[in-house]
Amino acid sequence: MEHIERLCPAPKGASKKKAAAGNRKSNEISKQKWAILSLSSIPLVMTLGNSMLIPVLPSMEKELSISSFQTSMIITVYSIVAIILIPIAGFLSDHIGRKKVIIPSLIIAGIGGVISGYAAWKLDNAYWIILAGRSLQGVGAAGAFPIVLPLVGDMFKSEDDISSTLGLIETSNTFGKVLSPILGAFLAGFIWFLPFFSFPIFCIISTLLMIFLVKSPKTTEKPVPFKQFLHNLKTIFSEKGRWLYAIFFIGGILMFLLFGVLFYLSEVFEKEYGVKDLRKGFFLALPLGALCLSSFITGKVIKKNKILMKWLTFGGVILAAIAIAALYFSIKLWFMITMFLVTGIGIGVGLPCLDALITAGIEKEERGTVTSLYSSMRFIGVAAGPPFIALLMNYPHHWIFVVLSCISILTAFVILKAVKPGEPQKQ
Secondary structure, eight states: OOOHHHHHOOOHHHHHHHHHHHHHHHHHHHTTTTHHHHHHHHHHHHHHHHTTGGGGGGHHHTTTTTOOHHHHHHHHHHHHHHHHHHHHHHHHHHHSSSSSHHHHHHHHHHHHHHHHHHHHOOSSHHHHHHHHHHHHHHHHTTTTTHHHHHHHHOOOOOOHHHHHHHHHHHHHHHHHHHHHHHHHHHHHHTTTTTTHHHHHHHHHHHHHHHHHOOOOOOOOOOOOOOHHHHHHHHHHHHHHHHHHHHHHHHHHHHHHHHHHHHHHHHHHHHSSSOOOOOHHHHHHHHHHHHHHHHHHHHHHHHHTOOOHHHHHHHHHHHHHHHHHHHHHTOOOOHHHHHHHHHHHHHHHHHHHHHHHHHTTTHHHHHHHHEEEEEEHHHHHHHHHHHHHHHHTTTTHHHHHHHHHHHHHHHHHHHHHHHOOOOOOOOH
């Protein structure tokens, strides 16, 4: 078709129609800019709720008189609860509406932050109450960020608009990761448990933005009955299971690498290099800043080119594997920061590609549940990373880099074999 178009140029009217279609797409995003801003606040807030604690973990270990593994569970318990509840939240969002799930979830997450903060402030044996509050935050997290992905798919018809918006959402998520260690270290510099109390304030702001600035798309369709829903879901996984399972696995591994690396850096900076407080927060922010920038650029570049998404994800994982493997030879401070910065770039390239592949590849009726299952796998990675690294740190540190680089290479192999987007259709 393309060579015919070159030989026989389209009429001027056709060109005008194409231009008008492009304008409609850009106008749609312009009209929804405040809604997109509001939605972007949710992954930002949820990321702050978790990642903000990472630079504070060594202080918690000292103040609460607990082990390194126990401090890692403060991050992990949040994710474990979210893993269990995310599919339920996704199903509910498909049936009662996205906002009706997101807004109560933000409120619950804020209450969890208050409980953890109060326990750390007033109670002598606060550890288990802090975990209870963190579990409640996980309940809220399950119905917040994972539901944003299908809501974006509902709001826009064009795959270009969906990909661009998801790129912004993922950038907001990664920007939260950049801001988190700096803000967490800054607040903990005053009182070590202050990050717990700051989280409810962010939740209130995000809730108000959702209430007043986001309008769910109107639909006249009735919710699919539960039995029919299960049948449809079974059909999706029988037809598309190979690439869906692969994307679930890849997303989980990328978050496993990210949070494993962050936990390792937080421990090593303070215990081996004497880097503490705000300085440590800035050092942790460097690889996360690289991740944020690469996510933003990738979201702008990929559009709806699924083949490009596959190869960018593959390239990003290989880049991360090489950077991590290089640390086997040296862990001098600035070399280590540089290699983890390169790792952040690799992870940042992959995440928006995975978001776009899974959101555009599933029909609207089942999109909430399928994307929620994907979010569950990401949370499994978040939950597994810190305790896994805490256990490995009992051995010579070069084993950490060997294991993480091998896992990255295995993930690249999965991308090659299982993610096979079709060639662009030829007319």
